[in-house]
Amino acid sequence: MEVENKFVTIKGYVDGPPSESDFEVAFAVRVLKADQGSNDVIVKNICVSVDPYQINRMKNYSSSQTTSSFATRLVPGEGIDAYGIGRVVASDNSEFAEGDIVVGLLGWEEYSVVRGGNWLRRINSTEFPFSYHVGILGLSGLTAYSGFYNICKPKKGEKVFVSAATGSVGHVVGQLAKLFGCYVVGCAGSKQKVDVLKDKLGFDDAFNYKDEPDLKSALKRYFPDGIDIYFDNVGGEMLEAAVANMNTFGRVAVCGVISEYIDDGRRVAPDMLDVVYKRITIQGFLASDHMNVMADFISTISDHLRNAKIHALEDISQGLESAPAAFLGLFRGHNVGKKLVRISAD
Missing domain, CATH: 3.40.50.720 (NAD(P)-binding Rossmann-like Domain)
Structure with missing residues (x-):
């Protein structure tokens, strides 16, 4: 299956407050196929996170100023990876099958190729909205x-x-x-x-x-x-x-x-x-730093949500094209709760 994948990228490095003119929605032809032996997983993205720290990846830092792989510099014209949730459309990874709902490092794009299935986790329950797994359960x-x-x-x-x-x-x-x-x-x-x-x-x-x-x-x-x-x-x-x-x-x-x-x-x-x-x-x-408590965290927060002891605040923009405006809104105090962009239907 061949698709025209749509993704958000920066046009150049961003100095100072970002503006919508710093971004563009680009297109690239992508063949939705996980080659045998690749261990790759291809995901159709449903919902992705929008986080303030991403601005640090958009700056023209020298290598000596890059202090963490968590905030490695983005490349203008290429995709912006981000935490998100989606549905597997192709897989050469024994841990994931077509149709699985997964969360992990995806991107501000319609489809993401997750090399080796790294950072992916399957969601087996539909008890909570998918968006929760990107925010309060993410x-x-x-x-x-x-x-x-x-x-x-x-x-x-x-x-x-x-x-x-x-x-x-x-x-x-x-x-x-x-x-x-x-x-x-x-x-x-x-x-x-x-x-x-x-x-x-x-x-x-x-x-x-x-x-x-x-x-x-x-x-x-x-x-x-x-x-x-x-x-x-x-x-x-x-x-x-x-x-x-x-x-x-x-x-x-x-x-x-x-x-x-x-x-x-x-x-x-x-x-x-x-x-x-x-x-x-x-x-x-x-x-x-604390992935070792992930299971306890999910169990505890799920129980609190189930018993209405905790409320999830979400602020969801619709459509991939809304990602730049959603991102800028973080620095203007527009969001109430976790900022997300819904890219496709569940």
Whole structure:
């Protein structure tokens, strides 16, 4: 079977804030055949993830600035790989058969060839929407789960602050913290998002950071007795303010610094005297560091979803052509929940 595969690519390297003119929808003829002995799997993509970190792959970094294979530089004119879910249309891999629903590293494209079947995992249950397996039951959820339990090491009754709290990771962290018995405050960038945090997700309190001219004072107001755990999704001034308000032996889990991705001038260092004298632990991490807890994570979150103890927030754009606009929206605060692009019907 021969198809004209449609995919999204960057026209050139992106410096500063991205715009839709940096992207184009391209076409390439693809033969949907997994050659014998290749171990390859060909997937028709259903839904793919849109994540802020991808902007770091679009910059014209020198090789010395590339710090992780997680953020290897993209090549203009070529496809953009991304986590997603799809249906197998051809396979030379004994672990996957035609018709299987799989999640893994696919791409902003209609069809993906997964070499050797690497990173693929079969989905055997249709209990939840397919999109959940890309978001709350995918890497975003795993980031929240492993970051909160493995990095933050919470204790019941501790005070937890979550930035970008309606984002793909933050909204899960806050709910897990509440279920664990912590006091939880989140921040977001609009009244609508603040209302979602308090009224739908059950945060103890929340605030719009855009309404706060002094973040350190704001956090002092919401945490008069200090912060024990800060789950950082934004970096910059928010990290600085959180550290200033942290208690002795506080823990900071850093999974993203979206405020710094397109503006190097936003980089602000926390007061290192606070870090030393309060013995604060600040640890960056990736979901891929914690694949060993994947089974426990999926079992736990599935049970919470099944019993309505956790709510999944999703923001889904329709059609592959919407991917660039969906991506730009992340940096403008448009999304509420996990940002996804639906490429085809289930």
